[in-house]
Amino acid sequence: MYAICDVNIKGVLNGTAAALPFLKKSNKSKVVTMSSMAAMYGIAEQAVYSASKFAVRGLTEALNIELETEGIWVCDVMVSYVRTPMILQATHKAKSMSILGVSVEADQVAATVKEALSGRKVHWFVTENSEAFADRLARMSAEARRQTMRKITGFDGAPPVQ
Numbered sequence: 001m002y003a004i005c006d007v008n009i010k011g012v013l014n015g016t017a018a019a020l021p022f023l024k025k026s027n028k029s030k031v032v033t034m035s036s037m038a039a040m041y042g043i044a045e046q047a048v049y050s051a052s053k054f055a056v057r058g059l060t061e062a063l064n065i066e067l068e069t070e071g072i073w074v075c076d077v078m079v080s081y082v083r084t085p086m087i088l089q090a091t092h093k094a095k096s097m098s099i100l101g102v103s104v105e106a107d108q109v110a111a112t113v114k115e116a117l118s119g120r121k122v123h124w125f126v127t128e129n130s131e132a133f134a135d136r137l138a139r140m141s142a143e144a145r146r147q148t149m150r151k152i153t154g155f156d157g158a159p160p161v162q
Contacts, residue, residue, distance in 0.1 A: 001048045008052035012059060023072050031067070032116050033060045035076035035123070040134050041145055044153035045094040057123075064122050075119075077112050078134065079126040080104055095154025103127075 012033050023029035038046060039053035056076060063074040081087055081102040088102065108126050116124045125131035137145050150156040 004048050004052050008049070009055045009059075012056055016063070020072075023067075024070050027071060029070075029072040030117050031063065031072060031074040032113050032124075033074070033076040035060065035078050037078055037080040037130055037134070039078065040137055041149045043094070043096060044149070044155050045096070061122060073120060075116050075122050075124060077109060077116060077124045077126065078130060079109055079112070080130055082106055082109055096152055099152055099154055 016031055016033075019031070023031065033056050035056045036049075036053040038050040039057040041050075042054075043050040057078075060074055060076040063072075067074055080100065081097055082104045083102050084106060087097070104126055112124050112126045123134075125134065137148065140148065147156075
């Protein structure tokens with residue numbers, strides 16, 4: 001639990017703070033943080049991870065405004081489950097992983113980071129489906145979001161999809 005916060009929150013804070021003097025000297029600097037679709041709504045069985053990614057999202061949004069006066073653009077990459085050994089070989093797999101699947105490849109994430117380096121959005125989504133889902137969530141009532149998340153995390157009373 002603490003390791004997740006150390007990497008996802010403290011890592012972003014420490015990395016950004018260490019790079020800041022150099023970023024201020026450069027013209028049109030960029031900071032790209034790694035957020036997650038888990039920062040859109042709390043993910044059951046991944047509460048600490050989700051909270052850490054909410055922190056990254058909030059930090060990104062705040063720093064985007066604060067550092068713009070220094071000529072630094074801060075944005076994040078919002079991604080769902082990525083097909084990596086860490087995910088595929090995890091000892092505990094959240095129900096949402098079985099329901100949603102693991103369809104994003106690491107090279108798609110890298111391509112999105114590259115695109116973010118030349119663009120000017122705050123949130124970059126790796127897939128069109130993720131962006132469309134985030135947009136739908138944002139337009140739902142709080143209870144509709146909750147019910148949607150219950151379904152995709154396997155907590156709606158129905159057995160998880162295999």
